Amino acid sequence: MRSPDFPIAALLPELRASLAAHPRLVLEAPPGAGKTTQVPLALLDAPWLAGRKIVMLEPRRVAARAAAGFMAKQLGEAPGDTVGYRIRFESRISARTRVEVVTEGILTRMLQDDPMLDGVGALLFDEFHERHLAGDLGLALALDVQAGLREDLRIVVMSATLDGERLARFLDAPRLSSAGRSYPVEVAHFPARRDEALVPQARRAVEQAVATHPGDVLVFLPGQREIAQVDAALAGSDALRDIDVLALHGELPVEQQSRVLQPATDGKRRVVLATNVAESSVTLPGVRVVIDSGLAREPRYDPNSGFARLDIVTIAQASADQRAGRAGRVADGWALRLWPQSQRLEPQRRPEIAQVELASLALELAAWGSADLRFVDAPPPGALAAARDLLRRLGALDGESITPLGRRMLALGTHPRLSAMLLAPRDAQERALACDLAALVEARDPLRSRSDAIAERWRALAAFRAGHATDGNRGALAAIDAAAKQWRRRLHVDATPPREVDAHRLGDLLAHAFPDRIAHQHATQPRRYQLANGRMATLFDDSALFGEPWLVASELRFDAKDALLLRGAPVDETRLQRDFPERFVERGTVRWDADRRALVAQRERRFDNIVLDARPAGRVDPAQAARALTDAVRELGLDALPWSESLEQWRARVRCLRAWLPDDADAFPDLSDDALLATLDDWLLPAFAGKTRLDALDESALADALHSKADWNLRRRIEALAPTRIVVPSGMERRIEYAFDAHEGARPPVLAVKLQELFGLADTPRIVDGRVPLTLHLLSPGGRPLQVTQDLRGFWDRTYPDVRKEMKGRYPRHPWPDDPWSATATHRAKPRGT
Template sequence: MRAADFPIAPLLPELRASLAVHPRLVLEAPPGAGKTTQVPLALLDEAWLGGRKIVMLEPRRVAARAAAGFMAKQLGEAPGETVGYRIRFESRISARTRVEVVTEGILTRMLQDDPMLEGVGALLFDEFHERHLAGDLGLALALDVQSGLREDLRIVVMSATLDGERLARFLDAPRLTSAGRAYAVDIAHFPARRDEALVPQTRRAIEHAVAQHPGDVLVFLPGQREIAQVDAAIAGSDALRDIEVLALHGELPVEQQARVLAPGERRRIVLSTNVAESSVTLPGVRIVIDSGLAREPRYDPNSGFARLDIVSIAQASADQRAGRAGRVAEGWTYRLWQQSQRLEPQRRPEIAQVELASLALELAAWGSDALSFVDAPPAGALGAARDLLRRLGALDGDAITPLGRRMLALGTHPRLAAMLLAPTRDEDRALACDLAALIEARDPLRSRSDALAERWRALAAFRSGHDPGGSRAGFAALDAAAKQWRRRLKVDAQSPRSIDAHRLGDLLAHAYPDRIAHQHPTQPRRYQLANGRMATLFDDSALFGEPWLVASELRYEAKDALLLRAAPVDEAALRRDFPKRFVEEDTVRWDAARRALVAQRERRFDGIVLESKPAGRVDPAQAARALTDAVRDLGLDALPWSETLQQWRARVRALREWAPDEGFPDLSDAALLDTLDTWLRPAFEGKTRLDALDAAELSNALHETVDWNLRRRIDALAPTRIVVPSGMERRIDYEVDDHDGVRPPVLAVKLQELFGLADTPRIVEGRVPLTLHLLSPGGRPLQVTQDLKGFWERTYPEVRKEMKGRYPRHPWPDDPWSATATHRAKPRGT
């Protein structure tokens, strides 16, 4: 296919012209338009490139190989000459390479190792709509490089389905859109029968589509397991006997991938993961069968990793999948879900839903987290990730340690990296490689045992030629993964054939230092974790009786976590490997049941209390800290708030909204709880009981958080009382609701005290009207209003008529405007 034949070809001159004058560009083009293979080649001779490289990020390995191979073929070359690629464990580049297609981890390493990107003139981010975490990080790092070091660097973000307008605003970049070339696609829904599983439903849909329509069939399935199941299900179908069935996913050998991507001699059915959505082109496809499912990463708190879960695809993905049927001629798409089912419009970015330890380590290595992300990482998830990295020894404060840099170079999750780097003996290093493979992979055993050692022994049995008791293919994949880790770590030793009870746990503790657990002294099925939480064993646990465990999987519950998988660990190994975490010290804690402080001398391993006995006198500084922690747990309502202080705090909180330029502090519940150590702890100095703090001391502590000049402004702008026409001072009430919403200030006053006043009183230098609660002489509300003038004109005559007979001793003049205001009744006899 010639370059001129691609739909994107007419747009290429405009694309070149834009990049000649602007360093960033957003390009939207549907699948098949040619953006992946034509844009890099179109930029090779641009003057601004100056003979330097173009690096294109391709999220998937299949697509990276395919794109580089297609471009090389267009140039009459083999991959590795002008066009090459680099993916995990595979590289086809040379000194001649000008276009380098790389996967996400490779790009991050390039940027970290050489922020100047010497020899690189342009970075292209293909299929950005997939919103992988590594892609978002790569773009953020590239923008940082461009703004601070390389103003001449070009950045092009390309996608088939994304919010191009939003992205163009974020990048401050021009936006170009290419028309695709697609034929009409007829879309029908092919829902499951009652209680029908995905595999038989897919088989029915394939048989129906093949009988009804011509062309090859592309079937989108969640993952390799479902591909294998559907392949087995259709193998015995007479209707499909003469059709070639092929699989397509990222783990296939290169030769099999190439076979799928090349035209076939027979009619074909391709069973694919979402790799075929937009990244590769399959010739001859006119029928798409879409399960509507994909495996995508989600944070799994049980394991501490992001796991691939089966989820419903977004509408944008469904549209792309359907479009695959209309690439060569009119086509047909069958969707295996109910037509009434509504899909999310766009795929959620990974950064919002996965664990962020790897991202936090990359940011620490970069030396700054002040990067521009399309979607910022959630602060809570990032903070938790940094806490974990400190436990693993990868961070010292917020700075990366030498160990952290070694962990980063391994290109895996920091937990696994810490474990792989911990052992010094070769046999232990080989065993750590086995553990990394076991933790990363799906469980190949049918057993529900919670003993991790059972999985390792099954792997050892498989290696010895014995029956492992589970999926042989699964154990073969485990063995291959462990070998790959040994090659990467340059480990020559083989894994041992047998191990003692604690050996796995001693290694695993380096990956899960927060999940080291000690048996409860009186409840043998309960364990205290190093992170302070409690966990419980299964009733039939294979680990019952072990004094120390380390958990690789937990299920967090409201009370105790459930230990799903663990290994025993030797206390002597913990003392050898983590000596600084064993401490003996005097502590002061708040006893909620006794509502008092308790002083203890404790021996601990991290958050695990190994021994505790009463201590002597309570240290004042520790007491203040413990009482402050008690308020943090109990909430601000545990403090002795006076009505006056509550009103003062409400005034300050209201003024932040009414006078935002004055610089009033944030006294919301959240802000006060976040700063307890600053404003409350000093007030607890010398106290050993929570109720020893009185209302006056609390008031002083809170008032001292506000500058004296600001305190004067509070009184001037939001006074506590106001003089009304009767000559009396009346109170103004301030209130903030549970969601920090500011309510209008209230003045409750008897109606007779406002005679002669035409307009509603105001505060904050006339900006905020009071809400008047106009009261009867008996103190009952007659009207609530912020429009006093309107009340006198429209409502007062009716109120006068009704109230005059009920309160005859109080004035009810015909003309309230000229009447004298009073807070008294008329003298008797008048």
């Protein structure tokens, strides 16, 4: 039977009415309100649903399983009847299921496989404030489906701690807010002692909490490793002799998770050590005290590995508030924060889309057939372009279109690098070996000793399987072995991995995951390697890979000059020629030699960007020369071009106009350094036609090239709005100086003119249709500045009398009238004898 004992219950009639009238809704409800388990059930009999399914996205597997179980229990059923769930490697649904709780990857696959969402009437996005990449993508795809195919589809975005007003504006949706169910929570900070690490600090906090407060204790820790360390530290505590210490994280077996989520049957107090899986969507009965480390493991792009890695980061204030609220679910509670009170947290969690590698997202967009989706926060263009470049190297994209291989990679549901490697082998034993490598690459390093050889890690795994002694961490190796078995099951690989393997066989497979990091030994510097992406890498002094002619790097540390190869394996050149024949090419090239400041023509044999052999070629091809000179400017910077003063001024005028006319800025070309360098092929490349030297481009040709970014009508408009010269009352034309600073923006335009030339002029001259006043540098007859002003009228009234008194004796041959308003402006001195 359904339980009405939730704060959200009072809001459910309004929620149903809103969705009957509008297809989208934003629901804000704090933890404990009951939104996760009550909203789906309340919508089951809605007329617009017409017997179709409700699919609810739950970001975490623990929460998905728990939510489905709780709803099924309310209905007096088991999961898989009216309410079911689907998570990675586990499904409890049937033909009778009307509410399906799924995790993020499952929802994306549903949308990709059936954009019509046949049989689905509503999508609910729970805990959207967590801002996982897959959740943002799922919402963007759902909005695209709703706009183009399914106007009747309902979309509800639910969150506990989110800027609901902003989200409601983005979705053009009503916004409803529910009260929570909580008791007062007293928050205190429990700072570390000097040089105290997290584990002993957490142990002290737990012992104090148990001694001074009633109820169970929930401890938030970054990840499994810290949970295990704190668990071990608490095992020796006399204060916790009669207390159960339990772990809660996403990798636990279902039975252990269920035990933590159920009340203690024996009445014993409990200390639960949890990741941020306990932050939302799951309820832990009996908790009265929360101890918060203020840390979480979240994905961040690691350029060393090419993957998003889970890094320990400081949580946002919204997460801290939500964690503290867990102490007030059943009675008054206490929250101990293990960071100083002076430490300030970011208000909200940053979306993953802004800080992770985007190859998986780019592949999903290519499969969808359009990147023109509405994201709450758009993916960064640079990261998305880099992701597409990688996908082309992996063979997943042809231009912007997904390839058949790309679709097979997408179906595996892992990072495209690993998908490409898992699909590359040609026999069963190699596929089993690829599964080992996928597990090794994704895992934390199992070796205790430092080594840059992947082969040593695989041999430690093989020794662990055989029950032999190994230098590796047995817990880490067990996890890697389990992950490899899981991959073999997913890929239907019946073969077992070999017991022994040559190191290059590992590299031959890894080359399919890291084609951009295949490396060839430098001809004269044996520790240096050129990478397929054009960069250079260096080995450790004691590298186990020293002497190998070909390598593939699975992990690099990027520095300004050479990267440092942290982990890799040798590669067999014969296998490269078999697997990547299209990347071995021979062609004529023309490149810029920075030392000689000249073009060099060569006949090169290459693997991708690795030059294997080069010999001098004959005449320089004009088209290649123009391209090489353009690339030289890209490398040297815009200062390598012959800028004239007038062209610098024209560029400054255009940049200023973009700043002065923000509503019309796009009408003018972007002439910033970044924009010009990004578009060199459009405006500069044609100017180098027929040229073989950088200094063959003169000032006139450069001016023509830059002016090509504005057509004739626009150039006339620029001249009218921001003229180079202005006629002053003396009848003379005087120059206007423009300046644009990259940091400060558009500076006021300057007119330097002798004071006598402005007699009779009351107001400061203006440009840009009167919007921008000139800054007047009023000069003495000798050309020295007397006053800088944008208020000419105020100068005549207040300052000129003092200037006249001082200057009249110094420059007697120039007019200094008592009344500058009626005097005749002039650029000449008085005639002799006057």
